[in-house]
Amino acid sequence: xxxxxxxxxxxxxxxxxxxxxxxxxxKAVPWGKAxxxxxxxxxxxxxxxxxxxxxxxxxxxxxxxxxPSEVFSLEAFGVPVPLLLIAIMxxxxxxxxxxMAMAVNMGYRKRKxxxxxxxxxxxxxxxxxxxxQAFEWTKLIxxxxxxxxxxxxxxxxxxxxxxxxxxxxxxxxxxxxxYLLIVAFRVLRGKYDNTSFEIVxxxxxxxxxxxxxxxxxxxxxxxx
Amino acid sequence: xxxxxxxxxxxxxxxxPKTWIGKYVFSQDHKVIAVQYGITAMAVGLxxxxxxxxxxxxxxxxxxxxxxxxxxxxxxxxxxxxxxxxYLLTAFLLGAFGNFTxxxxxxARDMVFPFVNMLSYWVYLLSVIILLLxxxxxxxxxxxxxxxxxxxxxITEGTPGADWGITxxxxxxxxxxxxxxxxxxxxxxxxxxARTRGMSLMRLPLTVWGIFVAxxxxxxxxxxxxxxxxxxxxxxxxGTSFFMPAIVSLGQTLAYxxxxxxxxxxxxxxxxxxxxxxVALPAFGVVSDLISVHARKNIFGYRLMVxxxxxxxxxxxxxxxxHMFVAGMHPYFGFFFATxxxxxxxxxxxxxxxxxxxxxxxxxKLTVPMLYALSFVLTFIMGGITGLFxxxxxxxxxxxxxxxxxxxxxxxxxxxxxxxIFGGIYHWYPKLTGRMLNDTLGxxxxxxxxxxxxxxxxxxxxxxFIGVPRRYYENFDSSFYPASAQLLNEVITYTALVVGVxxxxxxxxxxxxxxxxxxxxxxxxxxxxxEWCTPETPPGHGNWxxxxxxxxxxxxxxxxxxxxxxxxxxxxxxGQTS
Amino acid sequence: xxxxxxxxxxxxxxxxxxxLFVFSIASYLVDFFAxxxxxxxxxxxxxxxxxxxxxxxxxxxxxxxxxxxxxxxLVPPLVLIVLMYLLAYEADYAWASRIVYFGDVxxxxxxxxxxxxxVPH
Ligand code: HEM
Ligand SMILES: [Cu+2]
Numbered sequence: 001x002x003x004x005x006x007x008x009x010x011x012x013x014x015x016x017x018x019x020x021x022x023x024x025x026x027k028a029v030p031w032g033k034a035x036x037x038x039x040x041x042x043x044x045x046x047x048x049x050x051x052x053x054x055x056x057x058x059x060x061x062x063x064x065x066x067x068p069s070e071v072f073s074l075e076a077f078g079v080p081v082p083l084l085l086i087a088i089m090x091x092x093x094x095x096x097x098x099x100m101a102m103a104v105n106m107g108y109r110k111r112k113x114x115x116x117x118x119x120x121x122x123x124x125x126x127x128x129x130x131x132x133q134a135f136e137w138t139k140l141i142x143x144x145x146x147x148x149x150x151x152x153x154x155x156x157x158x159x160x161x162x163x164x165x166x167x168x169x170x171x172x173x174x175x176x177x178x179y180l181l182i183v184a185f186r187v188l189r190g191k192y193d194n195t196s197f198e199i200v201x202x203x204x205x206x207x208x209x210x211x212x213x214x215x216x217x218x219x220x221x222x223x224x
Numbered sequence: 225x226x227x228x229x230x231x232x233x234x235x236x237x238x239x240x241p242k243t244w245i246g247k248y249v250f251s252q253d254h255k256v257i258a259v260q261y262g263i264t265a266m267a268v269g270l271x272x273x274x275x276x277x278x279x280x281x282x283x284x285x286x287x288x289x290x291x292x293x294x295x296x297x298x299x300x301x302x303x304x305x306x307x308x309x310x311y312l313l314t315a316f317l318l319g320a321f322g323n324f325t326x327x328x329x330x331x332a333r334d335m336v337f338p339f340v341n342m343l344s345y346w347v348y349l350l351s352v353i354i355l356l357l358x359x360x361x362x363x364x365x366x367x368x369x370x371x372x373x374x375x376x377x378x379i380t381e382g383t384p385g386a387d388w389g390i391t392x393x394x395x396x397x398x399x400x401x402x403x404x405x406x407x408x409x410x411x412x413x414x415x416x417x418a419r420t421r422g423m424s425l426m427r428l429p430l431t432v433w434g435i436f437v438a439x440x441x442x443x444x445x446x447x448x449x450x451x452x453x454x455x456x457x458x459x460x461x462x463g464t465s466f467f468m469p470a471i472v473s474l475g476q477t478l479a480y481x482x483x484x485x486x487x488x489x490x491x492x493x494x495x496x497x498x499x500x501x502x503v504a505l506p507a508f509g510v511v512s513d514l515i516s517v518h519a520r521k522n523i524f525g526y527r528l529m530v531x532x533x534x535x536x537x538x539x540x541x542x543x544x545x546x547h548m549f550v551a552g553m554h555p556y557f558g559f560f561f562a563t564x565x566x567x568x569x570x571x572x573x574x575x576x577x578x579x580x581x582x583x584x585x586x587x588x589k590l591t592v593p594m595l596y597a598l599s600f601v602l603t604f605i606m607g608g609i610t611g612l613f614x615x616x617x618x619x620x621x622x623x624x625x626x627x628x629x630x631x632x633x634x635x636x637x638x639x640x641x642x643x644x645i646f647g648g649i650y651h652w653y654p655k656l657t658g659r660m661l662n663d664t665l666g667x668x669x670x671x672x673x674x675x676x677x678x679x680x681x682x683x684x685x686x687x688x689f690i691g692v693p694r695r696y697y698e699n700f701d702s703s704f705y706p707a708s709a710q711l712l713n714e715v716i717t718y719t720a721l722v723v724g725v726x727x728x729x730x731x732x733x734x735x736x737x738x739x740x741x742x743x744x745x746x747x748x749x750x751x752x753x754x755e756w757c758t759p760e761t762p763p764g765h766g767n768w769x770x771x772x773x774x775x776x777x778x779x780x781x782x783x784x785x786x787x788x789x790x791x792x793x794x795x796x797x798x799g800q801t802s
Numbered sequence: 803x804x805x806x807x808x809x810x811x812x813x814x815x816x817x818x819x820x821x822l823f824v825f826s827i828a829s830y831l832v833d834f835f836a837x838x839x840x841x842x843x844x845x846x847x848x849x850x851x852x853x854x855x856x857x858x859x860x861x862x863x864x865x866x867x868x869x870x871x872x873x874x875x876l877v878p879p880l881v882l883i884v885l886m887y888l889l890a891y892e893a894d895y896a897w898a899s900r901i902v903y904f905g906d907v908x909x910x911x912x913x914x915x916x917x918x919x920x921v922p923h
Contacts, residue, residue, distance in 0.1 A: 011869035018870040022424045022775070023229040025416040026871045031232070031336040035413045037875050038443065042405060045447035048882045049491060052889055053455065056487045057466060059893030062900050063482055069833050083833060090826050098819040101861045105812060149463035155482055160464035164454070201863070208861045212854055218826075219850040223833050223842075444878060486896065487889070494885060541881040545888075554892040 036202045040209045047213050050168065051220055054161045058224075064154030068222050071144060071153065072136070086222050089132050090214065096125035097211040100180075104204040107197035112187055115200055119184035122207065126177040133170050137163070162221065169217060172210050179203060231420055231772055233333045238766045250346075252338035253765055254323045255656070257345050261319030264345075265312050268352055270727070272307035275300040277724045284710075284717035286698045295384035297697045298368030303358075305371030306393070309499065310400060311352055313641050317506040318404070318442065319348060321648055322411050322435045324656065328755035329432045331420025331773050333766045335410040344407035351400035354392055363388040370695060372496070375467040375488050379460045381474060390460060394453040401446045408439045420754075422775035426530070427794070429753045429779040430523065433530050434509020437537040438502045444541070445498035452491040459483070489551055493544035500637050501540045505533055507644035508575060511597045513779075514647050515579055517751045518594035519586035520790050522780035524578045532571035539568045549617050550624045558617040565615035569608070576605060587783065587790075591749070592666035596647030599674045600640050607636025610685065625695070628688025631681045639677045646673070646730070653734075654748045658761050659741030665733040669726060676723035683712045750791045753779040757795050810866065818860045825849045825856075 009017070018025055026034050058065060069082035103118035140146045146159040183203045186192065192199060241247045248256060279300050282292050323341070327334050335341040358366035368384030369377060377383050378390055385393075415428070415436045425433075455466040459480070467488045468480035516523040523529060545553060545561040579601050588594065610632040614620045623629060646669075653661050687709055692699065699705055747756040759769045773795045781792040787801035829849040832842060859865040864872055 014868060015870050015873060018868060020424055020426060021229075022422050022427075023231050023419055025425065026874070027868060029417070029867075029871060031413055031417050034417050034871075035337065035409050037871065038412055039405070039409055041875055041878060042409075042443040042447060044879055045444050045882065046451060048879070048886070049448045049451035049494075052882070052886050053451065053466065053487055053491065055886065056490075056889040056893050057482075057484050059890060060484050060896040060900065061482060062897065062905060083830065087826070087830050090830075091823065094819070094822045094826065097822070097857065097861055098815065101815045101819075102812070105810070105815065148458065149465070149479075156465055157482060160458065160466060164458060164464075168454075205862055208857055211861075212857050215850055215853045215857070219829065219846050223829060223846050440878075444881075484896065486892070490885075490889060538881075542884050554888075554895045557888070557892070560888075 030196075030198045030202075032202050033198060033205070036205050040205065043209065047168075047216070050165050051216060054165065054220070057157050057161065058155075061155045061157065063156075066151065066153040066155075066158050068224070071140070071146075072222060083222055085132060085136055086218065089129055089136075090218055092125050092129050092132070093211050093214050096122045096129070097208055099125065100204045100207045104201045107187075107200035110197065112190070112193075115197070116184050116188040119180050119187070119200070119203070123177045123180040123184065126173050126180065126207075126210075130170055130173050130177070133166060133173075137166075165217060165221065169210070169213055172213070176207050176210050179206065229421075231332075231418065233418055234772055238333055239338060240765065250342060252334070252342045254327050254334050254338070254341060255763065257341055258320045258323035259656070260345050261315055261323060261348065264349055264352060265316040265320060266731075268307050268355075269312035269316075271356075272304045272312060273724050273727065275304040275307075277721055279304065280717040280720040282697070284713040294697045295365065295368055298370070298695070299366045299384050299389070301695060302368055302370055302373075302393075303355075303366050307355070308638065309371065309503070310397070311355065313503040313637075313645075314404070314442070314499070315348060316645055317503055317641065318411065318435060318439055319345070319407060321431070321506060321510065321645075322407070322439065324652065325429075325431050325755065326411050326414050326435060327418075328655075328758070328763065328767060329429050329753055329779075330415060330418060331423050331754050331768070331775060332414055332418040333768060333772070336413045336418050337410055340406050341410045344403050344410070347399060347403035347406065351396045351403055354399055355396035358385065358389045358392040360388075365389055367393050372492060373456070373488075374492075375456060375459065375483075375485055376469065376471055376480075379456065379468075380471065380478070387460070391457065394457050398450055398453050401450045404442055404446060408443050411435060411439045412443070420772040420775060423754075426527070427775055427778045429509075430512035430526070430529055430533075431506070431509040431753075433533055434506040434512075437533045438505040441498040441505070441537050441540060442502050445495045445502070447495075448491045449495040452488055452495075456488070486548075486551060486553055489548050489553075490545070493547045494541070496547060497544040498537075498540045501536060503637055503641045505536065507600065507641040508533065510644045510648045510651075511600045512575075512579065512582075513753070514593050514597035514651055515582050515601075516780050516782065517651075517749050518591050518597065519583055519588045520750075520782045521582055521586040522778075522782055524581040524584075525574075526778065526780065528574055529578055532574045535571040536568060539564060539571070543568060546615055546620075549620045562615055562617050566612065569612060569615075572608060576601065576608070591650075592661070592663060592670055593647045593651035593749075595667070595670045595674075596643050596650065599670070600643040600647065603635055603643060603677070604640045606682075607632055607634075607640060611636060622691075623688055625693055626688035627684040627692045627694055630694050631684035631688060634677075634681050634684075639681065643674070646670070649734075651749065652755075653737070654744030654761075655755055655758075656762055657738055657741070658744055659737050660744045660748060661737045661741060662733050665729050665736075669729040669733065672726040672729075673723060676719050676726065679719040680716050680723065683716060687712060747793075750789070752781055752791050752793045754794055757793050810863075814860060818856050821856055822853055825853045829853075 018027055021027075072086055073080040073082040074084035075081075099118050099122045103115050103122065106114040106118060140159075140162070145152045146162070148160050148163045150156050151159045180203060183199055187197070187200065239252055241251065241253075247253075251257060251260075278289070278292060279297060281288055282297055323335070326332075364385050364387060366385050367373070367378065367389035369386075369390065373390070373393070379386055415425075415432060419425075419428075428436075452467075455464075458464045459466050459468050463479055465480040465483035467485050468478070468483040469485060470481045471478045512523055512529060543561055543564045545557050546565045549558055549561075583598075610628065614623060614629065614632055650661055650666055653659075690706065690709060691704055692709055744761065746758070746761045749756075754773060754775065755763075757773055758764075758767055775794045776797045777792065777794055779794050781787075783790045784792055784801070789801070792801055826849075829846055832845045832849070837845060864875075
C-alpha cells in the first residue's frame with residue numbers, strides 16, 4: 001500500500017483496497033480506537049431508539065404536551081428567560097469538548113502536563129454539567145410538580161421521557177468524568193510515556209460522542 | 225497479497241497466566257472462554273429442553289400432570305423460547321464458536337482485548353443466573369408473557385410473573401446485552417484489525433464471515449431491546465406509561481394512560497428480526513465450511529456467499545414488521561414489509577443453491593459433521609419455504625398465532641442452527657481436545673435428532689392449517705379440533721421425549737471421548753483453514769508459537785488438479801501444493 | 803501501528819469551537835423568536851446537523867480518517883432513518899385512531915396539533 005499511489009486514488013478505490021488488504025482493514029487505526037468507534041456506533045443505536053420512542057409516543061399523544069421553553073425557563077434579573085439553564089449547560093458541554101480536543105492535540109505532542117490539566121478541566125466541566133442537570137431535575141420535580149409518572153401540565157410521558165433520556169445521558173457524562181480522571185492521572189504518572197498517547201484520543205472520542213448526543217437531545221427535547 | 229504490514233500482535237507480549245485459576249477459571253484465553261460459553265449455554269439449553277418436554281406432555285395428555293397448571297405452562301413457554309433463542313443459540317454461536325474460531329481462523333494470537341473478552345463471559349454467566357432467579361420459590365415464578373414480552377399483558381396482573389418474573393427477565397436481558405457487547409466488540413475488532421499476514425477478508429473462511437456479520441447485527445440490534453427493556457421496567461416499577469395505554473384490568477382502571485403498546489412491538493422486532501439472522505448467519509457460515517471440507521470441494525461461489533451474507537444482514541433491518549401483520553399497525557405497512565421480506569429470499573436462495581452446487585458431483589464423505597451439515601440444508605429449506613408463505617400478508621393473517629408459525633420458526637431458527645451447532649462441535653472437537661468424538665454414538669445421535677425433529681415439526685404445519693392456535697394450555701374440547709389432531713399431538717409428544725432423552729447420547733459422547741476418544745492428530749479432516757495448521761493440538765496459549773502463520777491462499781483448495789493430496793492448507797505458498 | 807496520531811493545527815479547533823457556539827446561539831434564537839411550523843423545524847434541524855457534523859468531523863477527527871473508517875461508521879445508522887420515518891408515519895395514524903375511537907370529539911376529526919405538521923407524508 002504505497003503512500004504515493006494513495007494520493008491520486010479516489011475514495012472508492014481506497015475503500016476497496018483497504019477492505020481487500022490483509023492484516024488490518026482500518027489502516028493505522030489502533031485496536032482500541034477501532035473498538036471505541038464500533039462501540040459508539042452501537043451506542044448511537046441506543047440513543048436513537050430512545051429518541052425515536054420519544055417521538056412515537058409524543059406524536060400519538062392526545063393529551064397536551066407542555067411547552068418546553070416555558071417549563072425550562074429560569075428567572076434572571078427578575079425576568080423569566082426561556083431555556084436559560086439549558087443554554088448554559090449546552091455551552092459548558094461545548095466548552096468541555098473544546099478542552100478535550102486540545103488535550104488530544106497536546107497528547108500527540110507528548111505534552112503530559114498540558115494533557116493532564118486539559119483533561120482535568122474537561123472532567124470538571126462535565127461534573128458541573130451533571131450538577132446543573134441535578135439542579136434542573138430538582139426544579140422540575142420541586143417547583144413544577146413533574147414526576148416520571150405524572151405531569152400536572154398534561155401528558156405524563158413528558159416527565160417520563162425527560163427523566164429517562166436526560167438521565168441516561170447524564171449517566172454517560174458521569175461515566176465519562178470518571179473515565180477522564182482515570183486516564184488523566186495515568187497520563188500524569190507516566191503510564192503511557194513509552195507508548196503513543198492514543199488512549200487520550202480514544203477517551204476523547206467517547207467524550208465528544210456524549211456532546212454529540214446532547215446536540216440531538218437539545219434539538220428534539222427542548223426546541224420541539 | 226502479503227504486505228509489509230507487521231501484525232501488531234507480533235510486536236506485543238501476550239499475557240501469561242501463572243496460576244491454575246488464571247488459566248482455567250478467570251482465563252483470558254479465547255479457547256477457554258469459548259469452552260466456558262459453550263458449557264454454560266448447553267446447560268441452560270438442557271433446562272429449556274426439559275421445559276419443552278413438559279409442555280409437550282401437557283399438550284398431548286392434559287390430564288396426565290395435575291400439578292402442571294396454566295401458569296406453569298405459560299412460564300415454561302416463555303423461559304423455553306427466551307433461553308433457546310438468546311441464552312443458548314446466540315451465546316453458543318457467537319460466544320462459543322465465535323471465540324474459538326475467530327482468532328484461530330484469522331491467524332491471531334487471541335482476541336484483541338482478552339480481558340474484556342473474559343468479562344464478557346462472566347457477565348453472561350451473571351445474566352443466566354439472574355434469569356434463573358425467577359424460579360426462587362414464593363415470588364411468583366418467571367414471567368409467562370411469551371418470549372415476545374408484549375405489553376400491556378406482560379406487566380398487568382393476571383399474567384404469571386407479572387412482577388418478579390418479568391423484572392428478572394428484563395434485568396437478565398439487559399445484562400446479557402452488556403455481555404454480548406463486550407464480546408462482540410472483540411470479535412469485530414479482531415476480524416477487522418488483527419488478521420495475520422496475507423489474510424485478507426476475502427480469504428477468510430465463511431464461518432468467520434457469518435460470525436462477523438451476525439455480530440455486527442447484534443451490536444446494532446440489541447440496543448433496541450435494551451431500550452425497550454428499560455422502558456418496560458420503568459413502566460412496571462415506577463408507573464410511567466411508555467407502553468401502557470389506559471386500561472381496565474380485572475375490573476379496575478389502572479393508573480396508566482396514553483402509552484403506545486405498538487411501540488414496544490416495533491422496538492422488539494427491530495431487534496427480533498435481526499436476531500433471527502444473528503443465529504442463522506453463523507450457522508450458514510459453519511455449514512458452508514463443513515460442506516466444503518467434507519465434500520472435498522471448494523465452496524461454490526465464495527464471493528457471492530459473502531455478499532449474500534452482507535445483503536441479508538442489511539435487509540434484516542428493514543423487514544421487522546412482518547411479525548406484526550395482525551398487530552393493528554399502520555395498514556400501509558403490510559405492503560412495504562411484505563416486499564422487503566420477500567426480497568430477502570433472493571440472497572438466501574443464492575446461498576442454498578451454492579450449497580447444493582458445492583455438493584454436486586463432489587466426493588461426499590458422510591462423516592457425522594457432514595450429516596449434520598446436510599440436514600441443516602434440508603431443514604433450512606423447509607423452514608425458509610414456509611417463511612415465504614408467512615411473508616405474504618394475506619396468507620399470514622389466517623396462519624398467525626397457529627402451529628404453522630411454530631413449525632416455521634422451529635424449522636428455520638430452532639432446529640437448523642442447532643443442527644449446525646452439532647455439526648460444528650463434531651467438526652472442531654478434535655482440534656479443541658485432541659481427540660475424536662465417537663462415530664457410532666454420533667450417528668445414533670444424529671439420526672434420532674434429525675428424524676425426530678421432522679416427526680415433531682412437520683405435522684405442526686398441518687395442525688396450523690386446521691387452525692390449532694399456538695400458546696394454548698389446553699384445546700382438547702374445542703369443536704374445531706379433530707381427533708386426528710389429537711393423535712398427531714400424541715405422536716409429536718412421544719417423539720419429543722425420545723429426542724430429548726437422545727441428547728444424553730451426545731453429552732455422554734462429549735465426556736467419554738474427552739478421556740477415551742481416538743487421538744485426532746493435527747488435521748483429521750484434511751481441512752485447509754488456519755485452525756488446522758496450529759503447531760500443537762490442542763493449540764497452546766497464543767496459538768502459533770513464535771511467529772504468526774502467513775496465508776497464501778483461500779481456505780477452499782480441495783482436489784486441485786495436479787496436487788498430490790486432495791487439500792492445500794492456507795499456509796502453503798502459491799505454486800506449491802503441500 | 804506506525805505513524806498513528808492526529809496532529810492538526812490548533813487553529814482549526816478554535817474555529818470549530820467558535821462555530822459550535824454560534825450554531826447553539828442560533829438554534830436558541832429560533833426558539834427565542836418563536837419561529838413556527840416548517841421554518842422552525844428546518845432551522846432547528848439544520849443547526850443541529852451542522853453542530854453534529856462539525857463535532858464528528860473535526861473534534862472526532864473523522865475528516866482526517868480514511869474513507870474506509872468514515873463509511874463503516876456513518877453508513878449503518880442510515881437504517882435508523884427508516885425506523886424513524888416509519889414510526890413517525892404510523893404515529894399520525896395511531897393518533898387519528900385514538901381521536902376517532904377514544905376522543906371526546908368524534909366528528910369532525912380535529913386538526914393535528916402543530917407538531918404533527920413537521921412529519922413528511
Ligand atoms: C426438541 C426440541 C423442541 C421442542 C419439543 C420444542 C417445543 C416447543 C413448544 C411446545 C412451544 C410452545 C408452542 C406454543 O404453544 O406456542 C415452543 C415454543 C418456542 N420454541 Fe421450541 N421446542 C424445541 C426446540 C427449540 C429450539 C432449538 C428453539 C430455538 C430457537 C426453540 C424456540 C422456540 C420459540 C422462540 C418458541 C416460542 C415461544 C413463545 O411462544 O413465546 N425451540 N417450543
Ligand atoms: Cu422476521
